Amino acid sequence: MTTAEPTTPMRCPSREPRQPNRSVPVFHTRQLRSAVRVGMLCMLAGFIALVALIPVMWMVKTSFETPRFIRSAQIQFWPIRPTLENYRAVLANPHAMIARATANSIIVASAATLLNLAITASAGYAMSRYDFRGKLLFGTYLLLFYMIPRTLLLIGMFVMLAHLRLVNNLMGLVLAYATTGVSLSVWWLKGYFDSIPVELEEQAAIDGCNRLRALWHIILPLSMPAVAGVGLFQFVDCWNEFMMALTLIQSTQLRVLPVQIVYFMGIQRVEWGPVMAFSVIVAVPAIILFSLAQRSMVTGLMAGFTK
Amino acid sequence: MKGSSVTNRLRKTVVLPYLFILPAALALLAFSLYPFLSGVGYSFTSIGWIGDQVRFVGLENYRRILSGSVGAPKFFKQAFVQSIEWTAAVVAGQFVVGMFAALVLNERFPGRSVFRTAVLVPVAVPTVIIALTWQWMYDPFYGLINHYLKQVGLLSGPTAWVGQPNSPLWPLIVVGIWRGFPFMTVMLLSGLQGIPQELYEAARVDGANALGRFRHITLPLMRTIIAIAVVLHVLWWWNHFDIIRVIGSGGGQFSYGAMTLPILAWYEAFAWSHLARGAAISVISMLVLLAIMIWNARREGRSVKL
Numbered sequence: 012m013t014t015a016e017p018t019t020p021m022r023c024p025s026r027e028p029r030q031p032n033r034s035v036p037v038f039h040t041r042q043l044r045s046a047v048r049v050g051m052l053c054m055l056a057g058f059i060a061l062v063a064l065i066p067v068m069w070m071v072k073t074s075f076e077t078p079r080f081i082r083s084a085q086i087q088f089w090p091i092r093p094t095l096e097n098y099r100a101v102l103a104n105p106h107a108m109i110a111r112a113t114a115n116s117i118i119v120a121s122a123a124t125l126l127n128l129a130i131t132a133s134a135g136y137a138m139s140r141y142d143f144r145g146k147l148l149f150g151t152y153l154l155l156f157y158m159i160p161r162t163l164l165l166i167g168m169f170v171m172l173a174h175l176r177l178v179n180n181l182m183g184l185v186l187a188y189a190t191t192g193v194s195l196s197v198w199w200l201k202g203y204f205d206s207i208p209v210e211l212e213e214q215a216a217i218d219g220c221n222r223l224r225a226l227w228h229i230i231l232p233l234s235m236p237a238v239a240g241v242g243l244f245q246f247v248d249c250w251n252e253f254m255m256a257l258t259l260i261q262s263t264q265l266r267v268l269p270v271q272i273v274y275f276m277g278i279q280r281v282e283w284g285p286v287m288a289f290s291v292i293v294a295v296p297a298i299i300l301f302s303l304a305q306r307s308m309v310t311g312l313m314a315g316f317t318k
Numbered sequence: 319m320k321g322s323s324v325t326n327r328l329r330k331t332v333v334l335p336y337l338f339i340l341p342a343a344l345a346l347l348a349f350s351l352y353p354f355l356s357g358v359g360y361s362f363t364s365i366g367w368i369g370d371q372v373r374f375v376g377l378e379n380y381r382r383i384l385s386g387s388v389g390a391p392k393f394f395k396q397a398f399v400q401s402i403e404w405t406a407a408v409v410a411g412q413f414v415v416g417m418f419a420a421l422v423l424n425e426r427f428p429g430r431s432v433f434r435t436a437v438l439v440p441v442a443v444p445t446v447i448i449a450l451t452w453q454w455m456y457d458p459f460y461g462l463i464n465h466y467l468k469q470v471g472l473l474s475g476p477t478a479w480v481g482q483p484n485s486p487l488w489p490l491i492v493v494g495i496w497r498g499f500p501f502m503t504v505m506l507l508s509g510l511q512g513i514p515q516e517l518y519e520a521a522r523v524d525g526a527n528a529l530g531r532f533r534h535i536t537l538p539l540m541r542t543i544i545a546i547a548v549v550l551h552v553l554w555w556w557n558h559f560d561i562i563r564v565i566g567s568g569g570g571q572f573s574y575g576a577m578t579l580p581i582l583a584w585y586e587a588f589a590w591s592h593l594a595r596g597a598a599i600s601v602i603s604m605l606v607l608l609a610i611m612i613w614n615a616r617r618e619g620r621s622v623k624l
Contacts, residue, residue, distance in 0.1 A: 130342045273446060287454065
């Protein structure tokens with residue numbers, strides 16, 4: 012290596028000239044080492060994935076297992092004798108009230124999501140496009156919002172909703188959910204609006220289109236990936252929420268899924284099969300919507316970067 | 319700057335931005351700021367339940383909580399200690415597991431994207447469902463965990479890890495770590511991807527081993543993102559409710575061995591019908607969290623200056 016140009020100290024001591032000398036053995040050990048490395052990495056990643064997946068696999072397995080084998084000492088991660096018995100039991104059990112609770116969940120989550128989008132889209136737009144007094148204050152409050160303990164918020168909200176006769180009322184839950192998600196929605200949408208060139212509205216203004224119409228006809232259609240992502244996230248959040256639903260709803264008829272399943276578990280104590288079947292029914296929509304939201308978040312951010 | 323003429327023109331329309339944020343601002347005032355402030359206010363009153371005559375009692379609730387020995391005040395000290403244990407253990411566990419997962423998933427190997435997706439599964443499942451599933455895994459007779467512990471010889475008979483009034487906190491800590499590590503992984507992974515590979519190459523040439531590269535390149539360069547991730551997770555998990563409420567009190571009774579300040583506040587307010595004292599416990603919980611945050615920020619500030 013040094014024989015080529017011994018007198019030029021400026022030259023970087025690269026390894027390139029060295030390689031031809033002992034190319035064959037180096038190449039082989041290197042290949043071997045990289046194969047071992049990839050094998051190790053796959054094993055470690057597999058282990059991590061297993062840790063992440065085992066409880067979920069166990070839930071699904073139990074839901075398809077007959078009660079006799081649920082209580083057997085034999086442990087395996089696929090049903091010993093697959094059956095739909097647990098699902099039938101949950102759907103037929105009048106105490107499970109799964110249809111009612113699902114309907115309540117869908118109503119509350121959809122209404123809260125739509126309400127949330129309706130109030131945050133314009134706010135996100137204002138945060139993205141305008142300078143105005145109080146912008147910093149508004150933005151800071153959106154961040155500080157996360158510092159407020161949920162229990163404290165809930166106590167104040169409970170008293171307020173009770174005075175408005177909205178406790179034990181799905182409408183109260185809708186209002187609570189729609190507002191707890193405001194912060195995230197506004198920031199997410201603002202970030203996306205930032206990525207859309209302001210020239211579009213400028214052009215529209217020249218064509219005689221006012222800001223409101225520009226927002227509605229130009230910006231919002233362009234922002235569909237972000238709006239969909241925010242909507243999905245809010246929906247899943249409402250679908251999963253437990254503490255407020257547990258506190259603000261008391262009547263059996265109005266319970267949403269997470270609360271209903273905990274009550275069902277209380278009745279059903281010993282039988283884990285039906286409880287896990289119920290769990291799968293509640294978890295599957297959440298997992299699907301979450302993965303959709305995940306994808307649209309990625310594409311949304313990508314669009315933001317490439318603009 | 320491009321578009322500045324437009325921004326100038328927009329500035330003239332003073333009313334429009336306020337109209338745009340008005341619905342969101344009103345919603346936040348009515349359903350976030352007002353409940354929060356009124357909640358703080360109730361902690362100085364005698365309100366027990368809806369319809370009670372509300373009387374201002376000053377610091378009476380706080381005095382009772384800090385020195386009382388009946389009801390919720392009896393559990394306050396324990397809840398305080400357990401809150402700190404819970405948050406410290408859960409976030410530390412999430413950090414260790416999350417960092418390990420992030421380091422592995424940052425390397426190049428076939429099937430990496432599949433593994434990255436698999437790691438996200440615990441976040442996608444509703445917390446209540448996770449809590450129930452783990453409760454089933456902790457089942458004393460047929461649960462997965464007891465089964466394996468018996469097989470390894472660590473356990474002889476059926477053991478109820480959770481759901482008893484005096485059940486310990488650590489089984490719930492395991493669930494908290496499991497539930498929260500994927501998000502830690504995602505945040506740390508995004509930080510790892512920002513570190514230029516050339517730095518590692520250079521260190522390798524200088525003969526640094528993997529541990530040295532991690533200590534002298536990865537950790538210092540990830541400093542900010544680690545701080546942000548840890549602070550966010552402390553904030554979330556200090557106030558966590560679902561797992562402790564569902565598993566800890568799975569038997570229907572209050573489990574004092576496995577509760578934290580937010581759980582105690584919720585029970586005092588909504589199960590034992592004393593909204594004012596529940597609010598006071600929440601306020602104390604918030605102040606403790608705030609103190610931890612400030613202490614941490616000052617510590618960070620000092621070490622950055624060095």
